[in-house]
Amino acid sequence: MAGPRDPAERCSCRNTDCVERPLRRLFEGLASGVAAWPWPFVLVPLLLSGGLGAGFLFLPQRQANDIEGQFTPTGGPAKAERDLVRRHFPTDDSQRFSAPRLPTEGAYAALIAVASSGSSVLQPTAWAEVLRLDRTVRDADYERLCARSHGSCASPNPLLSRGADERPPDPGSLQFPVNGSVFLGAALGGVDTDGGRLLSARALKLLYYLREDGPEAEDSRQWLQSFLRNISSKLRELELSSIQVTYFTSLSRQQEFEGNTKSVIPLFSVTYFLTITFAIVSCLRLSCIRNNVWLACCGVVSAGLAVLSSFGLMLFCGVPFVVTVANAPFLILGK
Template sequence: MPIEVLQVQKKMEVNLDCISRPLSNIYAKYARVVCRHPLPFIFVPVIVSLCLGSGFQQIKFFTNIEYLSTPKNAESKRNRDYIDDVYNIKNNGMLVNRLSMPTSFGRVIISGSQQQNILQSEEFMEVIRVHETILDISVVNNGLENTFRNMCLSWMGDCATNSILEVYDYDATKVPFVTINYPFTIHPTGKVFGIATELGDVTFVKETDIVKSAKYIRLSYYLKVSEISELWEEKFLKAMEGFDSEVIRISRDTSTALSDEFLISTFSIIPLIPIAFLLIVSFSLISSATMDWVVNKPILTLLGVVSAVLGGLAANGLLLYFEVTFTAICALTPIIIMSIGIDDMYILIASWRKTNVRSSVEDRLSETLSEAALSITITSLTDFIAFAVGCTSVFPGVSFFCIYNAVSILFVYVYVLTFFLSCMVITGRREASNRHCITCKKVVPGDVAHSSCYRILCAGGTYNTTSSDSSHIIMVFFRDYFGPLMGKSWMKIAALLVYAMYIGFSTWGVTQLKKGLDFRDIVLKDSYVIPFQDIEQNSFQTYGPLIQIVFTEEIEYWHPDVINYIMELHNDLETSKYGLNSEYFTTDSWIRSFKKYLSITGQAPTNGTIFLNILQNQFLVENQFKHFELDLVFNEDRTRIIS
């Protein structure tokens, strides 16, 4: 090879080595410091872990699924925050359809035991019994007994009701004699009831909107949010689970059901963590085992696992002290961190095995760390960066999970270079004095053992015949068999084909990704949430929820052009393919009702002052229009409508 080429190659090697070599030298010098003073590097990390680990005393699982699984900057969240803030939504004096989101509630879906028509006297009698059972559920607070009747979300003293029960006047004997229409039906008193959201799988009398049968009835019970509302929900679930009937079946749901079941699902994994821990420890012991009882390192392997646990304990405890939200999924962090810590341990032990066994412990550790620390640093850094990027996710659940993992990786890295490295020093000194890896008693090499039993269980330390400890079965396999095999041409072609297949399947898998969160993926298979949600999604989706339109800026509502614009908006929404266009249903709009009121009373305000005077002193004082107070926000002196 020409001299010029050699010089260029040498220069490139020097240039590429300008980072790794200084770092290796730093790690080598650091290893000598640890080797001379190992005890502080053992006790200080342990003390730090115990101190920071006490942060687990204030652990609180955050289980709000909606918050965790929706973007932080989601427009829906901003709109909801605006409505809750500006309209000052309260528990007292509130209609369910004015809430930006449901408060505390309990819901049931009832079907016949044989999936027959639920609108029959016998079945409906049981439905009423369910209703009465729910009304009688009571919780005690400060010595006072509270039932649904005094805990319900109400307007003008009346609890929100279930229309289907009112249609039959809570009397099962009337079921065969009362004709109901769908989605709206008229009571003999003239009151119109919307039953579309309360009946599921409806069949009709031929070519009419008269209900012939329905498979499901859904009843909803909304509560004011209080310190006892969750307790009421718990009793509600127990009451419905224990409801005894041979005629009907009940599926149940509450405002916290999905979050609670998600937490239970996560906790169901926790008992598996010790099993995973034992499997990891067992694999570590087996994979690092040799027949030489001096160079064998079972205790060091266990300490490697302990090092990862201590790092994770300190990291998580620190974050809990800083009140970083701890979600149920964060409980899986220990498995990830333990795997990363053990990987670092293997790298260090493998590098140690390649050092000259006749060298001093300090020289061996220095050579080990100069060789392995850079690999550990790079892997830890890439893992940390991956999770650090995840911390910027707009999804809070992902962000919090990545924060805990990113900080844990840093701690595990530090603990490997302190606690575990000092444990290697002690292990190296034991090996140097030819002591047994468990009993720490001095032993003799196998070739001079006085018995076969001693040779199998105690002998070790063949330092006189080898210059390294690289005879471990796994190292031998990859060095003498797997490496040469991968160097063969046909094996290279086979590897490329396998990799091409892997890329193909991966590409196909990406095309199968689906948007959204399926609740079945976050709860146990036998969760009570699944039957309720399945029925609701399959049988109650014909008519969706009410939507709210909020004008966030001040508008001259009295001006005819503004009124006409809003009326056109109402009409566009009602006549769209997504709207419910019915003679019994129009948008529940204060301005439409007020316009009609002005027409009936023969009034025509010509300016904002007169408009507001009639609105506040005549229109809103009448009982039938009082609920529109919930739709209006005035300024402090009530001279302008601000939203």
Template sequence: MQWVEPEPGPGPEQKLKLTKRDSATGPEWYQESQESESEGKHPPPGLLAPPKPPEPSGPPASERDDAPLPEGDDAPPRPSVLDDTPSLPLELDDAPLPEEETPEPMAVCRHRHRCHTDCLEGPLCRAFQWLGWQVGAHPWIFLLAPLMLTAALGTGFLYLPKDEEEDLEEQYTPVGSPAKAERRFVQGHFTTNDSYRFSASRRSTEANFASLLVVSYSDSLLDPATFAEVSKLDGAVQDLRVARENGSQIQYQQVCARYRALCVPPNPLLYAWQVDKTLNLSSISFPTYNHGGHPLYLTGFFGGHILGGSLGMGQLLLRAKAMRLLYYLKTEDPEYDMQSKQWLTHFLDQFTNIKNTLALKKIEVVHFTSLSRQLEFQATSVTVIPMFHLAYILIILFAVTSCFRFDCIRNKTCVAAFGVISAFLAVVSGFGLLLHIGVPFVIIVANSPFLILGVGVDDMFIMISAWHKTRLADDIRERMSNVYSKAAVSITITTITNILAFYTGIMSSFRQQMFLPQPKRK
């Protein structure tokens, strides 16, 4: 039996050393065992020279290059197999690690895993770079296509409602509010009848009304001359008639809220004086006045009053600076509700003429109706639209001034002007598309073009700044691709920010921000 000597392994005094070798497949790392200086060195396992093949015929063995070297004390040191490896110039990464920084033994590492942090920026920049290249290669397509698209979508403004009335309660109160549910409960148990038994205190919703606030030029209006002038004003208001398209007329007596057979008086004390002109206005008790066995509640009908001593169920009303006239109209029935609103609209149109015709000398009159808030909101669109022209002119001037350069090459005034025009086209296209698909137009949305204009101008300045950083020697396609690539992240961030801002408004419970259709009343 032949004795086989076991292969030496790394002993307790050996050190492992990592050596990098270049091969055809790439850099590889090998482990070498390094003994202490007193023990000498041994070649690592697995790298010993293989057995010599049989000597071929030819020159004597002593003259061949592979002839065995003499052994003995005079023999030169035997070359190692590792010496046959072609020597390569060592780079910084190929230099052996110093002794004091020798790493611990580790497995063979053939691949390095790297963490890519541009997983979003890289694809985004490449997509924008491709888009910029296409814009530079086909400029007329990207110039004419937006104009044609804007012209097509802009036809949606034909569906813009002009005379449609907005319900402010539906638009500016939360959807699904508990107050609305409680009001429905009250309406189901405490009904009202505007045509026979009207009571303002039983109303759970706002009724159609017209309110006149009469203020006396003197210290008090509790005198017959002032009451005569107020009575003249009351008669002129009740004589208003609205001419309809079919030739009929709407009179106040047809649409007024009634208590039994009579219209609800606009002011109980004024009505009592009109019935009895001999009524002593200097002996009126407040807040309750007993007239012919019927108590009159004057609370809310007089202002700036001064009270005296006790009188009956109240106190003596010495002076009153102002008086209010309330004209309640029918609201419950849809047909009467529409007629009441037509009468109120006519009242608002003719009220100035009424004051001029009466030539009031003792009193000053101001008016307010249940439609006043709504009409003021609708009038906002008329006042805002002229502001669009001024806003666009100012922003164009600012953009042109900011991009003006004395160098004709770096001057970008035309680019700035077209950037503002591009934002205008976006506003027309977006609004036209929403009107085409039936989204109702809410008057508060009239302010959004200013926000869209600001966002569009910001992106324009970002792209102009990126254009100034491109090389003049490059062609248009390459410069456009570089501009879009550099501005990709900035434009995306600003766009996402604005989308989130508008989405926050959509999540609101207010209908005017949600852009939801208004429920139809039955």
């Protein structure tokens, strides 16, 4: 039978190495194992990291750069209330579209026509160019995918009809901002009025809504992407002289975000290189005894393998990849 333990070995206020002592013995055994059989400790981590790193093959399918998903709380009150609105105020983009009933921004393409030289878009020459612009946007695909109301596509502007020969409203013939039952405050900008009568307007907004509540939702998204690609060339072909046109869509913010993300990737590469170089050079000493360059190199390689393994494992498990985690290597190298 073993005798009583030496008091010096018991945990007490004076002797607190009862945790350090077994850890020290454990690491001594690990060091002895590494010294006796070094190759398994070198090859196994490399093979394991290489295997887990294969998860990056799923990166194109796992990328999730949705702004709402990244920068709004999951299950937040606003999302719950929006779902409540969707249940009690359903939309029907195919037959009874109504923009005020939309619980989101919707799927749309917006153009703002501004009269040149401080004139009015309600002048005949500018109005004719607005009609030409409207016809250019209303292609066959738009007519198939547009949000419809009363059997036809929702009008992009209360003042605009599909009649190509329609004349602009006469000065003073309309009231502003409410003309009858139609609100014109969001349709015209830079207005001049006289006693509530509309005399002129510097800008006019065209808003083309598309369906997003049915099987055509993906087709609507593709139409918007095609619109952004081709609208610049179409505007040049129109050779507009009386109006200047700016445009954006419901996808513009998301595409700008993704474009900014892609543009900083080369800068990330340069930053990684500088960080690694600093981590190694900071361990350089003139004394051969105190020099830790090889230790720093191994630490950098270890951090790289950790990033490769952890990210690859998460991608294997189906975890979405967002670009905001691209700063993780900086945090790991900082340790």
